[in-house]
Amino acid sequence: MFDIGLWEMIVIAILGLVVLGPERLPTAVRTVTTWYRTIKRMADNVKQELSHELEIDKLHSDLRKAEQFSQDINDQAMPQELKESVNALQEAAQDVQRPYQKTAVSTDAPTQDNK
DSSP, X not given: OOOOOHHHHHHHHHXXXXXXXXXXXXXXXXXXXXHHHHHHHHHHHHHHHHHHHHHHHHHHHHHHHHXXXXXXXXXXXXXXXXXXXXXXXXXXXXXXXXXXXOOOOOSOOOOOOOO
C-alpha cells in the first residue's frame, strides 16, 4: 500500500523512539497496527461487496438479453444449449433474489382467546 523501504522504516522508528520514548512506543505501534488492519478489512469488505453487486448486475443484464432473444424468436428455433443457458440464468437470478424477497407475514391469522 505504502511504498516505504527499509531505510524509511528505520528513520520512522528512530523518530518514534525519540518523540514517544521507549515506554509509549510499543503501545503506539500496536494502536497504529490495529487501525491499519481495521481500515484494510473495511476496504476489502467494500471491494468484495462491489464485485458481488457487479456480478449481480451482469447476471441481470444477461438474463434480460436472453429473455429478449427468446421473445424475438420462437422456442422451437432456439438451440437446446441456449435454452439450458436461459434456464440456468433464470434459476441463478431467482437464487440471488430469494434472500431479498420479504416473507409474507399473515396478519389475518385467527387469534385464540383463552377465556
